[in-house]
Amino acid sequence: MTEAVFQRCIHPQCGTTVSLEDTSFQCPKCTGLLDVAYDWDRLPVPKSLKEFEKKWSNRTNKLDFSGVWRFRELLPFARPEQIMTIGEGQTILLPSDQVATYVGLNPGNLFLQYEGMNPSGSFKDNGMTAAFSHARSVGARRAACASTGNTSAALSIYCAATDLMRAIIFIGSGKISYGKLSQALEHGALTIQIAGDFDDALQRVQQVSRQLGIYLVNSINPFRLEGQKTIMYRIIEALNWEVPDWIVVPGGNLGNCSAFGKAFIELKELGLVDRIPRLAVINAAGAHTFYELYEKQKLRWNNGSPDFKVVDSYMKVMDAGNLRANTLASAIEINRPVNLPKALRALDRCSGVVREVNDQEILDAKAKVGSGGLGCEPASAASVAGLKKLVQEGIVSPGDRVACVLTAHLLKDPDATVAYHSADPKTFEEKLGKRGVRRAGFPNRAVQVSNDLDEIIKAIEVYS
Ligand code: F0G
Numbered sequence: 187m188t189e190a191v192f193q194r195c196i197h198p199q200c201g202t203t204v205s206l207e208d209t210s211f212q213c214p215k216c217t218g219l220l221d222v223a224y225d226w227d228r229l230p231v232p233k234s235l236k237e238f239e240k241k242w243s244n245r246t247n248k249l250d251f252s253g254v255w256r257f258r259e260l261l262p263f264a265r266p267e268q269i270m271t272i273g274e275g276q277t278i279l280l281p282s283d284q285v286a287t288y289v290g291l292n293p294g295n296l297f298l299q300y301e302g303m304n305p306s307g308s309f310k311d312n313g314m315t316a317a318f319s320h321a322r323s324v325g326a327r328r329a330a331c332a333s334t335g336n337t338s339a340a341l342s343i344y345c346a347a348t349d350l351m352r353a354i355i356f357i358g359s360g361k362i363s364y365g366k367l368s369q370a371l372e373h374g375a376l377t378i379q380i381a382g383d384f385d386d387a388l389q390r391v392q393q394v395s396r397q398l399g400i401y402l403v404n405s406i407n408p409f410r411l412e413g414q415k416t417i418m419y420r421i422i423e424a425l426n427w428e429v430p431d432w433i434v435v436p437g438g439n440l441g442n443c444s445a446f447g448k449a450f451i452e453l454k455e456l457g458l459v460d461r462i463p464r465l466a467v468i469n470a471a472g473a474h475t476f477y478e479l480y481e482k483q484k485l486r487w488n489n490g491s492p493d494f495k496v497v498d499s500y501m502k503v504m505d506a507g508n509l510r511a512n513t514l515a516s517a518i519e520i521n522r523p524v525n526l527p528k529a530l531r532a533l534d535r536c537s538g539v540v541r542e543v544n545d546q547e548i549l550d551a552k553a554k555v556g557s558g559g560l561g562c563e564p565a566s567a568a569s570v571a572g573l574k575k576l577v578q579e580g581i582v583s584p585g586d587r588v589a590c591v592l593t594a595h596l597l598k599d600p601d602a603t604v605a606y607h608s609a610d611p612k613t614f615e616e617k618l619g620k621r622g623v624r625r626a627g628f629p630n631r632a633v634q635v636s637n638d639l640d641e642i643i644k645a646i647e648v649y650s
Contacts, residue, residue, distance in 0.1 A: 303595075335365075359380060
């Protein structure tokens with residue numbers, strides 16, 4: 187390969203390279219996943235991460251304004267004129283002592299990376315701007331994804347804001363929250379609701395994209411993950427370029443954790459950081475394929491040769507029992523994560539762990555995040571619930587510095603939140619109890635009063 191930027195099979199034994207323009211997103215030789223790969227010696231790489239800080243003063247340049255593209259030297263696959271940005275990545279890392287106390291960390295040691303501040307309200311915009319820019323560079327007119335709701339919201343918003351492509355989204359029937367569905371509908375995406383769940387929708391969208399030559403933006407697309415690397419750059423930037431001890435992230439299709447691993451592997455290779463943080467991936471207990479395979483069956487990256495027989499037999503058992511993912515954290519209700527091998531590589535390099543948390547733990551953690559001042563959707567709070575477990579187990583020490591990624595905004599999925607705080611036992615039972623949540627650990631119930639001034643004043647005095 188004579189180009190400095192190309193795609194390459196992630197399995198070193200194969201290592202087949204593919205041109206940057208290829209959109210099949212699959213190794214032609216071994217069908218493995220692809221990376222976007224760089225010959226760094228031929229690319230202008232900054233000598234120090236501090237060089238990126240200068241871009242803050244140049245807010246009128248839209249590439250410097252973007253929280254993704256101001257790091258463009260670390261994802262140098264697109265020419266500046268090909269880049270499509272809508273101002274994504276203006277997100278913040280906030281210390282939270284309230285949540286630190288809840289999970290058992292010392293005050294000052296927990297940081298929440300709030301990706302809900304993105305234009306479409308989730309971390310997906312980091313990856314979408316990257317995939318979208320690649321799609322544009324290859325002249326795509328239609329782009330598709332299967333989604334539990336956030337990828338589809340991101341694709342819809344990029345298509346609508348740029349008017350460059352038609353968004354075609356596949357969602358499982360009844361499996362998407364209204365906040366996310368409303369985004370796809372409002373932004374004009376062609377919305378195909380199939381009778382099935384996310385895992386079914388993802389298989390279909392891959393077939394359809396191949397057959398109709400539609401550009402695929404699911405996280406099997408390695409360009410998406412290049413954009414998501416920047417979440418890590420922003421975290422360490424906010425920590426004055428110090429690497430935390432742990433990164434904790436929810437796991438669904440395992441794109442994010444794969445991207446985070448790649449970000450740190452590259453930074454270390456380039457000599458831009460001196461160490462790599464540990465990585466914890468948190469599954470919902472109702473969608474715990476990664477936890478089962480990694481922690482129970484000890485599936486490992488194994489220098490690029492994971493034992494795929496273990497994966498196949500696990501999937502066969504799931505198929506035979508028609509076992510479907512089932513969690514209130516609908517964003518991560520996924521049983522067949524496409525990025526599994528990349529996630530194994532990330533855990534290998536980052537001394538990673540995987541944990542599962544149930545819906546009760548997720549909703550209680552979410553309420554704690556909310557009362558601490560940041561609103562997130564259930565899937566995002568899995569990271570906090572998982573961290574609490576890791577501190578209890580003694581894997582994370584109270585003195586460790588930890589960054590938890592809050593992947594999306596509270597308003598994405600308000601249903602569970604309203605039911606959790608509801609004073610009405612019927613509503614609670616209907617929406618949460620039936621799904622295994624026993625009680626609201628931290629409810630904030632609305633106070634019911636008659637329309638009477640004295641009663642209202644009395645209520646305020648009693649409750650405030
Ligand atoms: N958190 C949120 C809010 C998500 O929407 C997702 C994935 C994840 C976590 C998991 O990230 O797949 O990289 O492991 N949502 C996808 C979607 C699947 O279609 O919106 P992952």
